[in-house]
Amino acid sequence: AQSVTQPDIHITVSEGASLELRCNYSYGATPYLFWYVQSPGQGLQLLLKYFSGDTLVQGIKGFEAEFKRSQSSFNLRKPSVHWSDAAEYFCAVGPGGVGTGANNLFFGTGTRLTVIP
Amino acid sequence: DVKVTQSSRYLVKRTGEKVFLECVQDMDHENMFWYRQDPGLGLRLIYFSYDVKMKEKGDIPEGYSVSREKKERFSLILESASTNQTSMYLCASSPADEQYFGPGTRLTVT
Numbered sequence: 001a002q003s004v005t006q007p008d009i010h011i012t013v014s015e016g017a018s019l020e021l022r023c024n025y026s027y028g029a030t031p032y033l034f035w036y037v038q039s040p041g042q043g044l045q046l047l048l049k050y051f052s053g054d055t056l057v058q059g060i061k062g063f064e065a066e067f068k069r070s071q072s073s074f075n076l077r078k079p080s081v082h083w084s085d086a087a088e089y090f091c092a093v094g095p096g097g098v099g100t101g102a103n104n105l106f107f108g109t110g111t112r113l114t115v116i117p
Numbered sequence: 118d119v120k121v122t123q124s125s126r127y128l129v130k131r132t133g134e135k136v137f138l139e140c141v142q143d144m145d146h147e148n149m150f151w152y153r154q155d156p157g158l159g160l161r162l163i164y165f166s167y168d169v170k171m172k173e174k175g176d177i178p179e180g181y182s183v184s185r186e187k188k189e190r191f192s193l194i195l196e197s198a199s200t201n202q203t204s205m206y207l208c209a210s211s212p213a214d215e216q217y218f219g220p221g222t223r224l225t226v227t
Contacts, residue, residue: 043121
């Protein structure tokens with residue numbers, strides 16, 4: 001069965017420090033992978049997505065993620081965190097396939113990021 | 118920019134009331150989705166629709182129904198609201214390869 005694990009419920013980092021949010025998935029086929037961010041009281045915004053090709057993908061707001069098939073992981077990174085990055089981050093996996101890749105997304109339970117000035 | 122709007126940001130209803138949550142997208146997307154979001158549980162899919170008048174059950178459809186009479190509008194209906202349906206409800210639309218989310222409706226059932 002498909003599943004997405006975000007092992008860190010809450011992470012606190014200092015402004016300017018580097019960040020890595022972990023995501024592990026279980027899926028039968030090669031999935032589509034997504035990271036979303038949710039600011040307080042808001043909907044979800046797509047940070048980046050991976051479908052195929054280069055395993056290091058760049059997203060908005062200076063975020064990047066690396067797909068590691070051997071580890072079934074898709075960790076999100078940022079070299080220097082800004083106070084405005086404080087939010088909740090969700091990893092999601094989709095079934096893959098052109099035209100259907102974002103249907104039936106399965107979301108992790110989220111990681112809440114706190115940024116200390 | 119894609120815009121997904123939801124009819125209310127905050128809603129308070131009484132137990133047993135019929136509740137309608139409306140979602141509208143302006144990008145002619147085929148697919149639309151309703152999720153509920155609860156702390157520690159992430160997002161769970163209630164229903165989705167891949168075309169007008171078409172719907173598919175998600176992971177937690179019990180107690181909910183949906184309607185899609187026009188391509189741009191996808192409604193979530195709570196036939197008889199209960200306190201365990203207090204939650205944040207998120208609507209999304211997708212052309213195929215990415216879901217775009219609305220701002221959410223925080224529903225409280227008292």
